[in-house]
Amino acid sequence: MSIIQDFLRYNRQTMLPEIGDEGQGKLKKARVLVIGAGGLGCPILQYIATAGVGTIGIVDFDIIEIHNLHRQILYNEDQVGLPKTTTAKAMVEKLNPLIEVIAFDEKLTLDNASRIISQFDIVIDGSDNFSTRYLVNDTCVALGKTLVYGSILGFEGQLAVFNHQGSKNLRDLFPEPPNPKDAPNCSFNGVLGTLPGMIGTMMAHETLKLIIGLPNLRNELVLFKTLDWSFTKLKF
Template structure:
């Protein structure tokens, strides 16, 4: 039941016919767990708190650092050295006193994952490493919890909804972790990107809780903030429904390792065409040759790709190159492969 002050506070979103009083009551009754109170976690937390989600758990064992402040704008310089989870809970309580927050100043591990997650109906993964992402996913699958996923690096972000009503989970998209985990510490990130991706994640949470709109369940949305490009892929499962118009199915791609590539280049170099699907600034910093065509420009650059050759796409981790293969297989008549692993 909403009190008078809450009715006034949430008035502007309650007048939306899709949400209304019933939707706002669903938000107040909801229990969400946010794993990671950093770049992605800050905007997710701020907007869900403002929207009136009743109960939020915050898991993060890190403390605020000076280098966080260009993107983690929930904090300020007086918070440096303080627990992110506890500081976030304190600040969010000031933003919305009608909510309950639980701060877990601890690392999300196999030892505490189930104990923490089982108390919440929806989990939002704002972590920054593959070990945690796979653990969060596997825990949600085990507990049959819906998972909202987001990731950021440099100028590119990803958003998806996993394990919703038996839908695809993170391992359907990325079966095994990449050999190299490049984070914002090594690769950098533009400060506004976590805000953009975090807001999409918060929006997915509101839609899922209220049962409105179309969600990213079983889909992966990628956003290139440098070139203002958005792609939406549909993630294949064993039983895959009809493909949505203008979406690409990400399924098992043809992959080769560096040893195989080197052998091909040694035996028949004229038959191989390399494509670096990273951005031009990444290509300039280091590459293994070939043409540089961004993932987001592939389909518009087909005339620059030679016909009747084996195409081998590569990137920093092998993730974008897998997406590139799926895009090219729709329009290119020859063989297309993704190079496994990192450039290192």
């Protein structure tokens, strides 16, 4: 029955010769951790789940608020006040009941980062602050885990893959985090709701490529400016 279910659900992507049954099998065996169930995390979770990533972890300690809803598209107004992790888990399981979803309703800290991240193959960082980004990066380096990185501000987004099969990591690009006073985020500067959807989908796409073994970003930072639709790829 499982083989039939898998075929019916995934056959539009297994038709691609670059994926096939072998690639779908890799997705099913993969264990992916998503840091943050917010603007980036919502589209990431939706697309890696519906593509068939077998085990997905979600880390967040926040609750759903009304101002989240314009961009955090897993949620609705009836869920305001509920924890993001358990709500996201329930929503993702409805999207694809064939996968396992693990919710970590806790803030990622020095004390728990290794315990949580060690359980997964690939980490996707959808966090919204530099202290978490550097903690995630440093833990992935220490544990030898691949990290998919993305960030957004205003009308612009960034995308990179760190620490994959000997590639460079966040500190090779930005050795130290900026002063918190000089580090704006969407809570104070705003963001158009479609931007995290685009960047989050790109992060999910790159993650699926990594799992399947398709060409991926290596020591490159993609800068995406949506006001003029310009892409810049920087090597580092």
